[in-house]
Amino acid sequence: MLPSPEHARFRPTVAPRTVDLPGSPDVIVIGAGAAGIAAARRLIERGLSVAVLEARDRVGGRAVTTRLRGHAVDLGAHWLHAGPINPLVALGRSRGEPLRRAAQEQHLWVGRRPGRADEDAAFSRAFDIADRAITHAASRTQDGPAARALPRHLGPWGERVALVHGLVSGRPLDEVSLHDWPSLEYGDNYFIAGGYGAYLARLARELPIRLGCPVTALDWSGSGVRARLADGGDFDGGDFHSGVLAARAAIVTVPVPVLQAAFRFDPPLPEPTRAAIDGFLPGIYEHVVLHWPSAPFRGRDRLASVVGGRHKPPGMLTRIDDTPFHYFELDAAVARALDSAGAGPDGARRFARAVLAEHFGRGALADLAIPAVTAWRHDPWSRGSWAVVPPGHAAARATLQEPVGERIWFAGEANSRAQWGTAGGAYEEGLRAAEHVADTLSSTARPPSL
Ligand SMILES: Cc1cc2nc3c(=O)[nH]c(=O)nc-3n(C[C@H](O)[C@H](O)[C@H](O)COP(=O)(O)OP(=O)(O)OC[C@H]3O[C@@H](n4cnc5c(N)ncnc54)[C@H](O)[C@@H]3O)c2cc1C
Structure with a gap:
C-alpha cells in the first residue's frame, strides 16, 4: 500500500x-x-x-x-470543461448552482516582463495552427503519437504549445494517442463558486x-x-x-x-x-497551490503562460475565484524529475519558488506561501490524475x-x-x-x- x-x-x-x-x-x-x-x-x-x-x-x-486561509480551494478537478456537453453544467443550472463562465483572457509573461500584444497574437496563432494540424492528422492518418502531428513551423512558440498540450493531456504528446487527442471542446468552460x-x-x-x-x-x-x-x-x-x-x-x-x-x-x-x-497510462497533473496576494496578475481566473526563461512552467491559473490563490501546475516531466530526485512536496515547493524567482525576482515573492501540494500520482486510491490513451x-x-x-x-x-x-x-x-x-x-x- x-x-x-x-x-x-x-x-x-x-x-x-x-x-x-x-x-x-x-x-x-x-x-x-x-x-x-x-x-x-x-x-x-x-x-x-x-x-x-x-x-x-x-x-x-x-x-x-478544502478550506485554506478562509477560502474554498479545489485540490483536484476545478474546471467544468466542455460546458455544452458536460452534464454537471446542465445539472448545476437546473439546481441553481453558482456557475460562472471561465474568462477567455490570458496572461503572457516573457522572461521578466509582461508579453507584448504582438507576442500574444503570435502565441494564439501558433495554438490555432497546432490544433487544426492535429485534428486534421487524427482524421486522416493511422494512429501514432500525437506529437507527430505538431507542425514544425510554429517557430519559437512550438515548444510552448507542445508543453501546454502535454500538461492538459497528462503526458508528453509523444506518449498520447493521436486518435484520442482532439476529443474535448476546451472552450466554454465554467467554474463553480465554493x-x-x-x-x-x-x-x-x-x-x-x-x-x-x-x-x-x-x-x-x-x-x-x-x-x-x-x-x-x-x-x-x-x-x-x-x-x-x-x-x-x-x-x-x-x-x-x-x-x-x-x-x-x-x-x-x-x-x-x-x-x-x-x-x-496514468496521466500526471498536480497543483502546487500558491497563496500570493501581491502576484503581478490581475483579473479573476486567468490562465498565465510564463515563457522565455530557463524554467518553463507548463501552466498557471491565477487569482482563482478572485482570491489571492493561484495554481502552479506540475506536468508529468517535472513530477517525474522531482520523484527521481526523491524531492517530496517540499521539493515541489522549492521548485515552484525557484521558477517564480527567475521570472519575477526574489523580492516579489516576499508574501508567497505554498499551503498545499498535491500528489495524486502517489495516492493509493487514484495512482494518477486521469487515464491517458497511448498510441495504438x-x-x-x-x-x-x-x-x-x-x-x-x-x-x-x-x-x-x-x-x-x-x-x-x-x-x-x-x-x-x-x-x-x-x-x-x-x-x-x-x-x-x-
Ligand atoms: C490535480 C487534478 C486536477 C484536475 N483538474 C480537472 C479539472 O479542472 N476539470 C475536470 O473535469 N477534471 C479534472 N481532473 C480530473 C478529474 O478529477 C477526474 O477525471 C474525475 O474526478 C474522475 O472521476 P471518477 O469518478 O472517474 O474517479 P474518482 O474521482 O477517482 O472516483 C473513484 C472513487 O473510487 C474510490 N476507490 C478507489 N479504489 C477503490 C476501492 N478499491 N474500493 C472502493 N473505492 C475505491 C476512490 O477513493 C474514489 O473516490 C483533475 C484531476 C486532478 C488530479
Missing part, C-alpha cells in the same frame, strides 16, 4: 451526510467519485436499491474542495454510501456479484457478512491505475477488457463501456471519449452505466438468493 500523500490530510468543506446501505442491494457501486455519485443517483431514480462502497473517508474522489469538489459532495448527500470501505476483489463466479472488503469486517444486516456484500450487478468506478495494481476479479476478466484496462490503444474507452457477463459495468473518466479525463466525462459515464444496468435488471427476474 502506498503511503498517504500530503493532500489527503486536508479536510473537505462539505462533509458527507449519507444514509445506511440497504441490506440486500440490487447494485453495488464501487467508488464515490463523480462516476459513482452519478450512477447511484440514476439507479435510485430508476427504482433500484444501491450500496456505494468508498475506500476513502470522504466522497468526490479526484474532486475535493469549488467543484464541494458541488459533487452536495450531489452525494443522502446517498447510501459506506465510507472507509475499500473493496479488494469482485467475485462474479455465480449468478450475481460479491464485493470483498479489505478488512473482511462485518456489517450488520442483510448480505453484508464476513466482509462480503452480494448484489445482482456492480458498477466499478475505481480508477484504472488502481484496477491495474490493486484490485482482483474472480474469475479474471475476459482478455479484451483486461487488455483495455492494462493499456492505459484508442479503442480502449469503447471496450470499457461494454459490460462483462451482464453483471459488471465500468464507469469513470477513463471510459469517456468526448470528455476524456474530466469529472464531467466521469459523471456522464456513471449515468450511462446506470441506465444500462437498470434496463438489464428490469428485463431479468431477481434470483431467489438475493
Whole structure:
C-alpha cells in the first residue's frame, strides 16, 4: 500500500451526510467519485436499491474542495470543461448552482516582463495552427503519437504549445494517442463558486454510501456479484457478512491505475477488457497551490503562460475565484524529475519558488506561501490524475463501456471519449452505466438468493 500523500490530510468543506446501505442491494457501486455519485443517483431514480462502497473517508474522489486561509480551494478537478456537453453544467443550472463562465483572457509573461500584444497574437496563432494540424492528422492518418502531428513551423512558440498540450493531456504528446487527442471542446468552460469538489459532495448527500470501505476483489463466479472488503469486517444486516456484500450487478468506478495494481476479479476478466484496462497510462497533473496576494496578475481566473526563461512552467491559473490563490501546475516531466530526485512536496515547493524567482525576482515573492501540494500520482486510491490513451490503444474507452457477463459495468473518466479525463466525462459515464444496468435488471427476474 502506498503511503498517504500530503493532500489527503486536508479536510473537505462539505462533509458527507449519507444514509445506511440497504441490506440486500440490487447494485453495488464501487467508488464515490463523480462516476459513482452519478450512477447511484440514476439507479435510485430508476427504482433500484444501491450500496456505494468508498475506500476513502470522504466522497468526490479526484474532486475535493478544502478550506485554506478562509477560502474554498479545489485540490483536484476545478474546471467544468466542455460546458455544452458536460452534464454537471446542465445539472448545476437546473439546481441553481453558482456557475460562472471561465474568462477567455490570458496572461503572457516573457522572461521578466509582461508579453507584448504582438507576442500574444503570435502565441494564439501558433495554438490555432497546432490544433487544426492535429485534428486534421487524427482524421486522416493511422494512429501514432500525437506529437507527430505538431507542425514544425510554429517557430519559437512550438515548444510552448507542445508543453501546454502535454500538461492538459497528462503526458508528453509523444506518449498520447493521436486518435484520442482532439476529443474535448476546451472552450466554454465554467467554474463553480465554493469549488467543484464541494458541488459533487452536495450531489452525494443522502446517498447510501459506506465510507472507509475499500473493496479488494469482485467475485462474479455465480449468478450475481460479491464485493470483498479489505478488512473482511462485518456489517450488520442483510448480505453484508464476513466482509462480503452480494448484489445482482456492480458498477466499478475505481480508477484504472488502481484496477491495474490493486484490485482482483474472480474469475479474471475476459482478455479484451483486461487488455483495455492494462493499456492505459496514468496521466500526471498536480497543483502546487500558491497563496500570493501581491502576484503581478490581475483579473479573476486567468490562465498565465510564463515563457522565455530557463524554467518553463507548463501552466498557471491565477487569482482563482478572485482570491489571492493561484495554481502552479506540475506536468508529468517535472513530477517525474522531482520523484527521481526523491524531492517530496517540499521539493515541489522549492521548485515552484525557484521558477517564480527567475521570472519575477526574489523580492516579489516576499508574501508567497505554498499551503498545499498535491500528489495524486502517489495516492493509493487514484495512482494518477486521469487515464491517458497511448498510441495504438484508442479503442480502449469503447471496450470499457461494454459490460462483462451482464453483471459488471465500468464507469469513470477513463471510459469517456468526448470528455476524456474530466469529472464531467466521469459523471456522464456513471449515468450511462446506470441506465444500462437498470434496463438489464428490469428485463431479468431477481434470483431467489438475493
Ligand atoms: C490535480 C487534478 C486536477 C484536475 N483538474 C480537472 C479539472 O479542472 N476539470 C475536470 O473535469 N477534471 C479534472 N481532473 C480530473 C478529474 O478529477 C477526474 O477525471 C474525475 O474526478 C474522475 O472521476 P471518477 O469518478 O472517474 O474517479 P474518482 O474521482 O477517482 O472516483 C473513484 C472513487 O473510487 C474510490 N476507490 C478507489 N479504489 C477503490 C476501492 N478499491 N474500493 C472502493 N473505492 C475505491 C476512490 O477513493 C474514489 O473516490 C483533475 C484531476 C486532478 C488530479
